[in-house]
Amino acid sequence: MISASLEDYLEFVHNTILEKKEIKAIDISKAFNISRPSVSEALIRLADMDLIIYEGRKGIKITKKGIEQAQKTVKKHKILSDFFTEILKIDREQAEKNACKIEHVIDDEIIEKMKKYKESKLENNEQS
Amino acid sequence: MISASLEDYLEFVHNTILEKKEIKAIDISKAFNISRPSVSEALIRLADMDLIIYEGRKGIKITKKGIEQAQKTVKKHKILSDFFTEILKIDREQAEKNACKIEHVIDDEIIEKMKKYKESKLENNEQS
DNA sequence: ACATTTTGTTAGGTTTACCTTACTATGTAT
DNA sequence: ATACATAGTAAGGTAAACCTAACAAAATGT
Numbered sequence: 001m002i003s004a005s006l007e008d009y010l011e012f013v014h015n016t017i018l019e020k021k022e023i024k025a026i027d028i029s030k031a032f033n034i035s036r037p038s039v040s041e042a043l044i045r046l047a048d049m050d051l052i053i054y055e056g057r058k059g060i061k062i063t064k065k066g067i068e069q070a071q072k073t074v075k076k077h078k079i080l081s082d083f084f085t086e087i088l089k090i091d092r093e094q095a096e097k098n099a100c101k102i103e104h105v106i107d108d109e110i111i112e113k114m115k116k117y118k119e120s121k122l123e124n125n126e127q128s
Numbered sequence: 129m130i131s132a133s134l135e136d137y138l139e140f141v142h143n144t145i146l147e148k149k150e151i152k153a154i155d156i157s158k159a160f161n162i163s164r165p166s167v168s169e170a171l172i173r174l175a176d177m178d179l180i181i182y183e184g185r186k187g188i189k190i191t192k193k194g195i196e197q198a199q200k201t202v203k204k205h206k207i208l209s210d211f212f213t214e215i216l217k218i219d220r221e222q223a224e225k226n227a228c229k230i231e232h233v234i235d236d237e238i239i240e241k242m243k244k245y246k247e248s249k250l251e252n253n254e255q256s
Numbered sequence: 257a258c259a260t261t262t263t264g265t266t267a268g269g270t271t272t273a274c275c276t277t278a279c280t281a282t283g284t285a286t
Numbered sequence: 287a288t289a290c291a292t293a294g295t296a297a298g299g300t301a302a303a304c305c306t307a308a309c310a311a312a313a314t315g316t
Contacts, residue, residue, distance in 0.1 A: 005303065026263060036264060038304055045302090056264065057312070088241040101233035107226055113216040133273065154293060164294060166274055173272090184294065185282070 002049065004104035007073055008032065009042050010051055014062055014070030023060050076103040076111050083114045087121060130177065132232035135201055136160065137170050138179055142190055142198030151188050204231040204239050211242045215249060 002010070009028055016023040025039045034042075047054040051066035062070065077099045084095035130138070137156055144151040153167045162170075175182040179194035190198065205227045212223035 003302070024263075029263095034303085035305060037266080037306085040265060041303080084238060088238065088245060090238055090241060094235060094237060098233070098235055098238055102230055105226070105229035105233065107222060109222060110212060110216065110218055110226055113218060117216060131272070152293075157293095162273090163275060165276085165296085168295060169273080 002051075002069065004101075006042060006046055006049075006051075007069075007104055008100070009039075010046060010062075010066060010070050011073045011077070013046075013052060013060060014067060014074065017060075017062055025060070073103055076106065076108075079111050079115045079118075080106070083118055087118055130179075130197065132229075134170060134174055134177075134179075135197075135232055136228070137167075138174060138190075138194060138198050139201045139205070141174075141180060141188060142195060142202065145188075145190055153188070201231055204234065204236075207239050207243045207246075208234070211246055215246055 009032070012028060012031055013023055016027060025036065025043060028034075028042070029036050029039045043052065043054045043060065046052045046066070050063055051069055052063060053061040080099035080102055081092075081095045084090040084098060085092055090098075137160070140156060140159055141151055144155060153164065153171060156162075156170070157164050157167045171180065171182045171188065174180045174194070178191055179197055181189040181191060208227035208230055209220075209223045212218040212226060213220055218226075
């Protein structure tokens with residue numbers, strides 16, 4: 001099982017690669033406000049788990065396994081954050097912040113029910 | 129700030145004292161499946177934070193500050209678990225399990241909105 | 257081309273939350 | 287009363303996730 005911290009970093013690696021085609025260790029350091037050595041260490045652990053391929057300055061690549069992992073987290077994040085904003089009327093910033101923490105501990109079944117609930121709620125609103 | 133583990137132990141101390149009038153270190157050890165030395169260590173940390181008064185075999189007492197802390201956690205736990213069962217139709221066991229983890233990371237504002245949401249939903253159901 | 261800045265690594269340290277092994281003190285049972 | 291079991295402590299260890307200081311390599315600016 002992957003830790004919350006590593007999951008966060010992997011999610012960021014994934015999102016950044018999608019957005020900007022590449023990512024460097026320093027980007028993670030800046031994004032999460034952690035030291036460069038801590039990023040090195042984390043990337044080595046992610047590589048040990050075959051979630052990324054890390055070759056120092058040569059770049060960070062995400063593996064198939066890593067993409068699958070990251071997508072699961074991204075999906076949870078999105079459903080949580082949408083549920084919070086659209087159903088509970090939480091402001092975006094706070095919804096995002098809480099999604100970031102809850103995505104690491106919540107079960108898939110609850111996420112699925114949140115998604116279904118939101119969908120059925122929005123259908124009803126369209127009819128009214 | 130208190131850690132998730134310590135918050136769990138404090139919550140259990142509080143609930144057990146309410147239920148059975150007293151609690152021993154060994155009870156925590158059994159409930160959370162952690163070693164006796166780990167419990168000792170945790171209780172010392174809780175005592176350092178003035179959340180409990182710990183005098184070894186003489187017993188564990190919870191302070192005013194500890195009760196307040198524990199009640200906050202219990203409240204979050206209950207609102208989460210009720211929201212999951214009543215709104216999202218999650219079964220009790222899974223709702224409890226997830227509440228246990230989410231209660232440590234979720235903001236008060238979201239908890240409040242969940243509570244309000246559930247209350248207004250139940251009102252509507254009474255009318256229909 | 258050379259100096260400076262940027263990026264990453266090494267080495268060593270801290271804290272939290274666990275663990276095991278071994279010891280001590282307390283309670284119980286006969 | 288003594289032997290045994292239970293509860294707690296002491297000592298020492300591990301792994302994760304962070305840190306700083308110092309160094310090395312690479313990229314950039316002039």
